[in-house]
Amino acid sequence: MKPSSTRLLLLYLLPIPILFLSLWIGPSRLFGWGDVLVHFWKALSGAHYREEAGQQMMRTILWDIRLPRILLGFLIGGALSVSGCALQAMFRNPLVCPYILGLSSGAAFGAAVSIAIGSGLLQLFSFGFGILAVGASYLLARSRKTVSIVSLILSGVVVSGLFTALLTIVQYWVDPFKLQTIVHWTMGNLHTAGWGKLRSAAGPILVGTGILLLYRFRLNVIALGDEQCRSVGLHPEVEKFRLLVPATLAASASVAVAGVIGLVGLLVPHLVRMMIGPDNRRLVPASFCFGGMYLVLVDDLARSLASVEIPIGVFTNLIGGPFLIYLLRKERVGWQI
Amino acid sequence: MLHRSIGWLLMILIGFHAEAFAAETIQVTDFSGRILRMKRPAERIVCLIESALSGLYMLDAQSRVVGVSTNVYEKPTVDAYARMDERIARKTLPAPGNWDFVSIEHVVALKPDLVVIWAHQNEVADALSSYGLSVYGVFIQSIEDVFKEIADFAALTATEKRGSELVAMIRQSLDSLKEQIHMSDAMRKRAYFIWPQGNLETSGFPSTVQQLMDYAGVCNAASSIQQEHAVIQLEQLLEWNPDLFVLWPRPKSVLPDFQGDPAWSRLKAVRNGAVHVLPDAFSCDLWTLKIVHAIRLVAWWAYPDRFTDFDPEQERIRTMKRLYGSKWIE
Amino acid sequence: MTGANGPIPAARVDHLCFSYSGKPILQDLHLQIEAGSFTVFLGPNGSGKTTLLKLIAGILEPTSGRIAVYGEDLNEMPLRKRARRVGYLAQQQQVIFPFLTEDVVLTGRAGAIRFQPKTEDIDIAIQAMKHVGISHLLHQPFTELSGGEQQLVMIARVVAQNPKMLLLDEPTSHLDLHYQARVLRFIQEWKADGHTIVAVLHDPNHALIAADRIVLLRQGKVIGQGEPGDIRVEALQDVYRTRLVPFRFRNQTVVFSDMDDGFTSDAVHPSEQRGKT
Numbered sequence: 001m002k003p004s005s006t007r008l009l010l011l012y013l014l015p016i017p018i019l020f021l022s023l024w025i026g027p028s029r030l031f032g033w034g035d036v037l038v039h040f041w042k043a044l045s046g047a048h049y050r051e052e053a054g055q056q057m058m059r060t061i062l063w064d065i066r067l068p069r070i071l072l073g074f075l076i077g078g079a080l081s082v083s084g085c086a087l088q089a090m091f092r093n094p095l096v097c098p099y100i101l102g103l104s105s106g107a108a109f110g111a112a113v114s115i116a117i118g119s120g121l122l123q124l125f126s127f128g129f130g131i132l133a134v135g136a137s138y139l140l141a142r143s144r145k146t147v148s149i150v151s152l153i154l155s156g157v158v159v160s161g162l163f164t165a166l167l168t169i170v171q172y173w174v175d176p177f178k179l180q181t182i183v184h185w186t187m188g189n190l191h192t193a194g195w196g197k198l199r200s201a202a203g204p205i206l207v208g209t210g211i212l213l214l215y216r217f218r219l220n221v222i223a224l225g226d227e228q229c230r231s232v233g234l235h236p237e238v239e240k241f242r243l244l245v246p247a248t249l250a251a252s253a254s255v256a257v258a259g260v261i262g263l264v265g266l267l268v269p270h271l272v273r274m275m276i277g278p279d280n281r282r283l284v285p286a287s288f289c290f291g292g293m294y295l296v297l298v299d300d301l302a303r304s305l306a307s308v309e310i311p312i313g314v315f316t317n318l319i320g321g322p323f324l325i326y327l328l329r330k331e332r333v334g335w336q337i
Numbered sequence: 338m339l340h341r342s343i344g345w346l347l348m349i350l351i352g353f354h355a356e357a358f359a360a361e362t363i364q365v366t367d368f369s370g371r372i373l374r375m376k377r378p379a380e381r382i383v384c385l386i387e388s389a390l391s392g393l394y395m396l397d398a399q400s401r402v403v404g405v406s407t408n409v410y411e412k413p414t415v416d417a418y419a420r421m422d423e424r425i426a427r428k429t430l431p432a433p434g435n436w437d438f439v440s441i442e443h444v445v446a447l448k449p450d451l452v453v454i455w456a457h458q459n460e461v462a463d464a465l466s467s468y469g470l471s472v473y474g475v476f477i478q479s480i481e482d483v484f485k486e487i488a489d490f491a492a493l494t495a496t497e498k499r500g501s502e503l504v505a506m507i508r509q510s511l512d513s514l515k516e517q518i519h520m521s522d523a524m525r526k527r528a529y530f531i532w533p534q535g536n537l538e539t540s541g542f543p544s545t546v547q548q549l550m551d552y553a554g555v556c557n558a559a560s561s562i563q564q565e566h567a568v569i570q571l572e573q574l575l576e577w578n579p580d581l582f583v584l585w586p587r588p589k590s591v592l593p594d595f596q597g598d599p600a601w602s603r604l605k606a607v608r609n610g611a612v613h614v615l616p617d618a619f620s621c622d623l624w625t626l627k628i629v630h631a632i633r634l635v636a637w638w639a640y641p642d643r644f645t646d647f648d649p650e651q652e653r654i655r656t657m658k659r660l661y662g663s664k665w666i667e
Numbered sequence: 668m669t670g671a672n673g674p675i676p677a678a679r680v681d682h683l684c685f686s687y688s689g690k691p692i693l694q695d696l697h698l699q700i701e702a703g704s705f706t707v708f709l710g711p712n713g714s715g716k717t718t719l720l721k722l723i724a725g726i727l728e729p730t731s732g733r734i735a736v737y738g739e740d741l742n743e744m745p746l747r748k749r750a751r752r753v754g755y756l757a758q759q760q761q762v763i764f765p766f767l768t769e770d771v772v773l774t775g776r777a778g779a780i781r782f783q784p785k786t787e788d789i790d791i792a793i794q795a796m797k798h799v800g801i802s803h804l805l806h807q808p809f810t811e812l813s814g815g816e817q818q819l820v821m822i823a824r825v826v827a828q829n830p831k832m833l834l835l836d837e838p839t840s841h842l843d844l845h846y847q848a849r850v851l852r853f854i855q856e857w858k859a860d861g862h863t864i865v866a867v868l869h870d871p872n873h874a875l876i877a878a879d880r881i882v883l884l885r886q887g888k889v890i891g892q893g894e895p896g897d898i899r900v901e902a903l904q905d906v907y908r909t910r911l912v913p914f915r916f917r918n919q920t921v922v923f924s925d926m927d928d929g930f931t932s933d934a935v936h937p938s939e940q941r942g943k944t
Contacts, residue, residue, distance in 0.1 A: 028572045057575055057603065064600040065571050092763050115534065118587065172438060175408070180566060181534035191537060191570060194598060214782050221777045223764055227726055227757055232828055233750025233778025277808075278764035281783070307561075309537065309568040 007276060011286045015074065015293040022070045025300045027307045028061055036062070069193035072201065073299045074292035076190075076258050077268070079205045079250040081291025084265030085284050086212050086247040089219035090240055091149050094273070097266035098251040101152065101244075102159035104262075106133025107255040109163045112170040112182045122185075123200060127256035133159050134248045138241075147237055188261035188313025190299055201257040208250025212284060215243060219280035261295070261313050263320030268294055270327065365489040368482070369456040369474040378495035379451035379471070383444050385434050386475045387414060388624035389453045392487055394421060395503055395626065395660045398494040404447045406435040417619045421664045434461075441465065451493060477624040478565075479548050480511075487626065506659060507626050511552055518554040518636050518643050526639045529558040529579040529606065533587035536601075537568050545623040553635035555581075571600060578604055581611035583635055586618045613638045620653050630656045675738045677702040677832045677863035678723050683732035685718060692718050693887040696732070700832075700880075705854055705864045707874035710884035711907055716867045717758060717836055719884070723865065724755035724834045737831065750778030754830035756821055758837045758867075765808035768820050772796055775827035795827035796820075800849060814841035822850065832863040840869055851877050871903060872921045895919060 024036060039058060083098040091100070099105075110129030114122040140155035141147050171179055212219075218239055221229050226236040251265065268291040269283065276282055298315045363375045383404035384390040390405055399422055409418055409425065410432055419426035433443035436454075439461045444452060445468050452465050456474030465472050473493070477483055484504050491500025530546045532538040540546035541562030550557040558579040559569060582595075595601040595612060606612060613634075615621045621631035630653060637647050657665045680698040684691065692715045700706050700723075708716040721727045723734060725741050734741040736752050744752070754775075762771070772795055776788040784792075796802050801819050804812065809820060818841050825833055835854075839847045851873060854864050858879075868874050874881050875895045883891040883898070883906050891902045900913045903922055910925040 026572050027570055028576050057578075060600055060603045061572050061575055064603075065575070094764065118533070176436060177532060177534055177566070181538070184568065189568075191568060192535065194600065196598070217780060217783055218777065220766065220770055221774045223766075224762060224771070224774060225760070227755075228760070228774070229777075230726055230746070231724060231750070231753075231755035231757075232775055232824075233747045235746050273764070278766050279770045303570065307570055307573040308564065309570055 008282060008286065011272070011276070012289050015289050015296075018293050019070055019074060019296060022296050022300050023062055023066050025304050026061065026066055027303065064194070068195045068198045069190055069299070070296055072193040072198050072257065073190055073296045075198075075202060075205050076254040076261065076292075077264055077295025078288035078292035079209055079254045080261065080265040080295075081268035081272075081287040082209045082212050082284055083247040083251040083254075084291075085269045085280060085287050086219060086243045087265075088269055089223040089280060090243055091153070092223055092225065093149075094270055095266065097263070098247065099260070099262070099265070101137040101156040101248075102133035102163060103130045103248065103251055104255065104260045105160040105163035105167065106130045107252065108182075108186050108260060109167045109170070111185050111259070112167050112174075115178055115182050115185070116170050116174045123197075123256045127204075127252050129163070130252035130255055131248060133163055134244070134252075138244065145237060147240060184311060185259045186313075187311035188259040188316065189309065189311050190258050190302075191309040193258075197257045201253050204249045204253035208246040208248075208253070209288060211246035212243065212250070213288075216280045216284040219243070219284070223278075223280070259311070259313060261316050263316050263324065264291060264295060267320045267324050270324070274327070274331075363492050365473070365492055367456065367472075367474045367489070368476040368486075369459075369462070371462070371472065371474060373451075373471045373473060373493070375450065375471055375493065377450075379449075379493050381447065381449040382451045382453065382494075383433065383447055383449040384453040385439060386436060386453055386455055388477065388622055389475050389486065389490070391622065391625050391627070392483075392490055393494070394418075394664070395662075396487070396491055396494060396496040396499050397662060397664075398490070398496050399664075401494055402430070403449060404431045404433050404444065407432045408435055413617060414619055420666045421661065441468075445470070477545060478543055479545065480507075480552070480628060483624065483626055483628070484508075503626060503660065507629050510629050511632070514552070514633060514636060515554075518640050520554065520640075526555045526580040527558050527577065528553075528555040528581050528583050528635065528639065529574065529577065531582055531584045531593075532566070533585055535568065536593050536595075537571060537574070539567060539569060540565055541567050545628065549583075549623060549628060549631055549635060552632045553639060555635060555639045575600065575603065579606055580609075581613060581638060582606045583638070584612065584614040586615050586621070611638070616649065616653070620657060626660055627656065674702060676700055676735075677704070677737060678865070679735045680719075680723070681733045681735075683719075683722065683734065684730045685715075685722060685727065685732075686730045687718075691887060693722075696887075696889060698882065698889065698892075700863060700865055702737070702863050703858065703861060704879040705858050705866070705877065706880045706882060707878040708865070708867045708882050708884055709871050709874055709903075709906065713886075714884040714906075715887040716884050720834050720836050720865065720867055721755070724753050725749050726755060747778050750828060750830060752831050754825040754828045754833045756825050756833070756835040756838055758840070760817065760821060762809050762817075765810045768801070768804045768807050768809055768812070769793070769796070771809050771820055772823045772827050775824035778828065791829070792823075792827045795823040798826055799823040799853065815843060815846055818842060819846065819850075822853070826853075826857075830862075832865065833857065835864065835866040837867050837869055839873065847873075871907070875921055876916070876919055 024033060035058060039055065039062070080098055087098055087100060088094050088096050107126040107130035110125035111122055114125040119125070137152065137155040137159045138147065140158065141151040143151065171182060174182065218234065221232060221234055222236065222239055222243070229236040229239065269287050272283060272287045272290050276286055298319065299312055302310055302312050302315050363378065365373050367373060380401055381403045382393065382401050384393060384402055385406040387406050387409055390402065390409065393399055393402055408414060410428065415425065422430070424430040431443065431447060433440045433447065439454065439458070441461070441464050444465065449470060451471045451473060453473045453475060454461055456476035458474070462472045462474060473489070475486060477486065487500050487503055491497045528550055530539050530550070539559045541564045542557065542560045544565045547557050547560060558577040559567065562569065592614070595607040601607055615631055615634065620627055621634070622628065623631060633652060634649060637644050637649070654667055676699045678700040680696055683693055683696040685693040696719065708719060710716045718727065722729055723736070728742060736744070741749070769792060772792045773784055773789065775795070776784060776792060780788055796805060799819050799822050801816065801823060804816060804820065809817060812820065818838065822838060839850050842850065854866070854877065858864060875898070878895055881892065881895055881898050882889055883902060885906055890906065891898065896919070900911055900920065900922060904911050911922040912925045913920050913922050
């Protein structure tokens, strides 16, 4: 049962119209669909026209608010999905998410510290501590040059717990408003997306996903097991490290700009695997496209519901959770686990 | 004959006693609906809400305070209190808790007769009541709430005269301000309030921020949002396009760069440089009578032509002196 | 290929010791595998034959001792080079994801692939599957195959890897007679192509018929080795601890367990007799 090329093509191409149509969605009542169409037509045809104040506002909303937010959502959805693919292959377990090695707890702690002390370096703190947490898990799990899956998971649990405890301490000390902000951040948010955030996140995300894309064939090898890996000439420890670094880079950068958005890195590879099979040569790029599209769609929903910002993590969990359970039940608890 | 006289005498004596007894019991209802009854004015007060504490100082009842909240010792609050109270300057006043965490043991060890906490700290309230302590819960959502709090504290500390003085003073201040900035709805400016946690964090309706705006004669841009604290969408702000921003105090280094952001720089308020920061959290505390200072500042920022020779610094000193009395040293 | 002292052996094991959690599995083993030969390790369960195979494959590291493959020390060889020299077929595999058979076979080429498989790699994989006779399984999910079919796919994977020496751990154990014969034929073909094959077989008759050399192992020690014709029935009885009945078949002795005599409670192998009357 080879995946049909139409299905693949659909997965790769569908994001484009979806992203475009997402530009329409938002709470503003300043302009309607007709205005947007006219605006695009004029922009495309290169015609010069005098902008009225209302049109200026529309242009600002479209190009400076919605567009970077949509692009950022796409990048983050894609990054988390590809990261999930890599970790699922590494752990040989389709129910692993990018946060398993303590990334989310570390990043949340970093963000909390930054909010508590009032520094403006939230992204840096969160990124740094996310990577620190994964590094700590990895080093803890290493024993005599081997890193077994079980010890990785265990150390991930320990490091997660440690950073959660530290986070709780920070939450104890801050005032109610800061606490609210910390909690809000932890649930994932895209509302402060702008070109600046896109610029800072795009680098590590593209580098991380790029490397994983390059090594996607090796994910197949690793997914078969350490022994199999070694026997065909790849060093399992080296390969695991080689995949963990870019996966963590991409996921950490995503969390740094948008908080902890859950159930994307877990659900999307699962879904895409069901659609086109587990071969990572196709799974990785398809997950990127589908994951990006998925997050943009969820964000469209979040944006259109109310004029207040509801953290996007709320939606990804509310939608993804029941859906995942449904999939698992439908599928004989997936693949001989 | 003698029996009847003695009987009448006894009745009169009991009557007097009963009246005296009734006169001695102080009864107030706190913000969680709890009724407090105290036989005597409170002598030892542990106050774990800093805004309530400032009310006690305004009432000149600070000598009755035996315990404060931990954030009183944080900068910049500690500087203001240290000037007014030796004990805080020398750090001899215990701090057994705050709005979230209370050491019951420590509080009880201070042998208070009245404890002031946040109205929602139900478990703490129950624990303290079981030790026989009177507990007063605070929750401020409006200026009327602040007036009630002052009146209640005045009753509980036998400082009614000062209490009514303070309330009357502020009411009068607000009334005269209203006169000063009287205008039609069409002329009203629109203001957007920003909390330090994020540029999209504001307060809707009802909230103390809404009150601040109302009394200052401006519209709260976020009044359509039915939440005390909310994060709005940037698009929404562009749609409201307020005339000015009012920012809650924050460390200087974190002052947001609105000009540099393509979306924010479009806003009227940013283009006109109408981005104002309240000078300091202590003098503008929205949960105390000091809100009047914040109100006056906002009114001045919105309608500068209605004021002559307004000096914010002088205003602040004047307000603090009037509220805190002679204790206030600059 | 000849070295200073004659042809270089495909593998050479000196003073090999291996312990696992303090328990010694192999003790002071010496062994030599001739290039271009088909060697079979025979022995009862727990004799250490799989461990020995894994050590020669480089899957496990020896506690002490030296393993040389085609003249070079195994543990100092970079993995990619090792993959060209040695290929290993595991006894069991647990594949979690439902990879298609062709994807599984393609992973055998991983040692030669830098990032993405090229058309040549894919062709080699398809050829390998044809060679083993499983082309009809090309697009089937691996996890849905029978145990025997999975075994064949893994064999095709090793074939695709195309190492000089193949180490096969019980390659025929899940296969029916047809495929058993097929695999044994492949082994002969590969040998003819110049490969060296070492296999652990559970059926000594396959070894007696097909192997060039048999190594008998018991409790981590080599207790006998030689060409099939040199292996005595008594030695085999000793190894498997059961009565065996020999038969001649095309100039070669084959053995069968003596059912009539062998499994009643009274019949105990001479080596197990401990003061029984």
